[in-house]
Amino acid sequence: MVRIKNRYIVVRIVPQADAKILNFHDGVLAKCVLRNVKKYFGDYGLGIVEHGFRVKYCNERTKVAIIRCLHRSHRTLTATLPLITMIGDVRAKFHTLYTGATIIQCNKFIINHQQKFLNEMVGQIVSAKERNDFIKRVMEFDLEQ
Template identity: 40%
Template sequence: MVRYKNRYITVELLATIPENKPLKLKSKVLHDTLLDKIQHMHGDFGAAAVRNGFLTKYCNENTRIAILRSRHGPHQFVTSTIPFITKIGGLPITLRTLHVGATMKHSFKFILKHQRSYLDKMWSKLKTDEERRDLEKAVMDFTKTDVSINIDNIG
């Protein structure tokens, strides 16, 4: 039996929509847009290499962060295509690669650290403790995933 190595690519979705509004984007639309762009840039070989094992594992509308899974090797086709995405589902969006890791656990650790720094930056702009709690609840919510992960076990 052969073990297939995967790479988990953490991307940030940068949109022109204000940050306090959630992004209405389904993970299937993101997945299909990336596959179409890979087909366009790398041809049939790139699309066929990536298609097997390519999956959008996590997509959060509030934090605008997604995790893509690809096989080790063809993940380079995915990472080279990400900067050229300009529209997803009719929305003008730019993708920025934040992290490439070997496991989901390390990707979620990175997201946790990234979200903490985002919270520190945004808390100074909020006036009440209730607004701060609501923001923390929305940002640190990992339940909008296709995988269930216990955040307490990360660390």
């Protein structure tokens, strides 16, 4: 029996307009990525990437997402991500932060990344209640979608 190997790609979405919260979800993100894979690599590239492709995690506040793909197609996918300029109706770019073999390693990376983000952002918040609410919202990490 052959084991199916996955790769998990952690990306940060950088909108061109200053927006605190982007209104998108994993479905919009998946359609955008697959549309651009087809645009740049054709039907063959779409066929390779589409099998095993899924957006596992998407945080609108920190603008971080985890994308799962098969091992054989991760190079095609990572070559397409920097070329994407529109996500839904928002002009934005993808920055690849990390590529890992397990989702556990990606979780560890995201927690460290979010901790750095918190350290930067908490210093700007004046109220203690707002600070606690902000920390609670950012550290939400739910993979059950």
